[in-house]
Amino acid sequence: MEEILLNELDGDFKYRIAERMGDASFLNCFACGSCTAACPVRRLEEKYNPRRLVRMAILGMKEEVYRSEFVWLCSYHSTCLYRCPQGVNIGEVCATVVKLSAGCPAPQKENEAKVDPAFRQEVLKRVPGVSACFVCGSCTAVCPEALVDTEKDPRRFIRKVNLGLREAAFADQFKDVCATHFKCESRCPQGVKISRIMQVLKELAMEDGYTYPESLKMLERRADE
Numbered sequence: 001m002e003e004i005l006l007n008e009l010d011g012d013f014k015y016r017i018a019e020r021m022g023d024a025s026f027l028n029c030f031a032c033g034s035c036t037a038a039c040p041v042r043r044l045e046e047k048y049n050p051r052r053l054v055r056m057a058i059l060g061m062k063e064e065v066y067r068s069e070f071v072w073l074c075s076y077h078s079t080c081l082y083r084c085p086q087g088v089n090i091g092e093v094c095a096t097v098v099k100l101s102a103g104c105p106a107p108q109k110e111n112e113a114k115v116d117p118a119f120r121q122e123v124l125k126r127v128p129g130v131s132a133c134f135v136c137g138s139c140t141a142v143c144p145e146a147l148v149d150t151e152k153d154p155r156r157f158i159r160k161v162n163l164g165l166r167e168a169a170f171a172d173q174f175k176d177v178c179a180t181h182f183k184c185e186s187r188c189p190q191g192v193k194i195s196r197i198m199q200v201l202k203e204l205a206m207e208d209g210y211t212y213p214e215s216l217k218m219l220e221r222r223a224d225e
Contacts, residue, residue, distance in 0.1 A: 038082075056068070073135075143184055170204075
């Protein structure tokens, strides 16, 4: 763990957040971890940790907070708020930090995936409801495939589609293992027809020359042995 140097901390940062929120309740956080235990975004990746983000904000670790991917991924589902014994609204904290970081670009990864707007429009044409998704995670919470393998995540997959990440969506194995059981649709507050999206993506992938992933073929062969 890196050292925290006191002379590099911004003591006013937490007060700027409180002023922008119009509410200083997030300063009551005592890092119990209830928010992190309930956060669906953290299920995607351990590093997406709301408790850590709030702690860094309170400590004045402004640069680390601004560079945090969690700030940009928080889906404001309020599960953390309902669980927090101190009533800290982490979604609002994230929204405030995003506003404060105006002018500071969101963190970019090396070899960033190419965005293809035409791909998104093609999916929208066939499944208009896909754009209604606001990544709340209700689908992932009830998806049998996600329970078996956290890498098979419907929310992450839909996000790729809505971002126009054509190559990433076509390479995602979730589209090949989705069992179209409709549990996700029964839970989705926006009525996104995920099973239909899976079907369309398989069709588009085949049209563009993609085939059934070799890794899945290997798993099936092993299951048959």
